[in-house]
Amino acid sequence: MKRIADLDPAGMTSQQRSVYDAIANGPRKGVRGPLAVWLHRPELAQNAQALGRYCRYETSLEPRRSELAILVIARIWGSEYEWYAHKPIALDAGVSPAVVEAIRTNAVPVLERADEAIIHTFLTELHRDRKVSDETYRGAVELLGEAGVIDLTGLAGYYTLISMTINVFQVSPPDGVPNELGA
Structure with missing residues (x-):
């Protein structure tokens, strides 16, 4: 059971909504997992998602x-x-x-x-x-x-950081998807 609820876009502050829109309209195509947790702290979400975009899509690693x-x-x-x-x-x-x-x-x-x-x-x-x-x-x-x-x-x-966030806030795969790591 996830320890923190996802935010409803209709009830977000302007800063949260700005970050939400940037993530949802970027290469990730949605706000899920740890990004949804970080959105409770939009400054963290903004900076972490920028680092994540680089790490996921822009590094020198294939x-x-x-x-x-x-x-x-x-x-x-x-x-x-x-x-x-x-x-x-x-x-x-x-x-x-x-x-x-x-x-x-x-x-x-x-x-x-x-x-x-x-x-x-x-x-x-x-x-x-x-x-x-x-x-x-x-x-x-x-x-x-x-x-x-x-x-x-x-x-x-x-x-x-992603894994720590997932583990602290108990972010799980969608319902019906079995755990594979035994965690």
């Missing part, structure tokens, strides 16, 4: 790489809504079903692509150790470039 990263973060945080929202996007972007399933079950995925392996290692180390090793950093720069490592780090921070 969609396969960024969607893999989002799934890894969703799994780390047990964020069911994020998993629900991004699993089909990741599969469409070229992340293999076997990799998706391994991440879902918390198994170590067999990652045949070097860029996917370094993304998984980078994010696992970052969340487990709160830093990455020199070896992992060098490997990430070699495979993703310096811009890619900066974008991956920003994406990790943004989707951690």
Whole structure:
């Protein structure tokens, strides 16, 4: 059960409505999940959605790489809504079903692509150790470039914020959609 109700657009303040319209008319095509929670604080919603737009649509990371990263973060945080929202996007972007399933079950995925392996290692180390090793950093720069490592780090921070919001406010997938992470 979600801890905070979605706002009715008819009852929003002018600032909330402005942010709502910007999100609903942008590439997301709607205000759902954590964005609906943040709308209660329109300043947060405005700034977070701008960062999210960059992390989702404008980074140097191709969609396969960024969607893999989002799934890894969703799994780390047990964020069911994020998993629900991004699993089909990741599969469409070229992340293999076997990799998706391994991440879902918390198994170590067999990652045949070097860029996917370094993304998984980078994010696992970052969340487990709160830093990455020199070896992992060098490997990430070699495979993703310096811009890619900066974008991956920003994406990790943004989707951690997303996952924390989802978990704190108990934002769930739509009714009838089963939890896949066991959270």
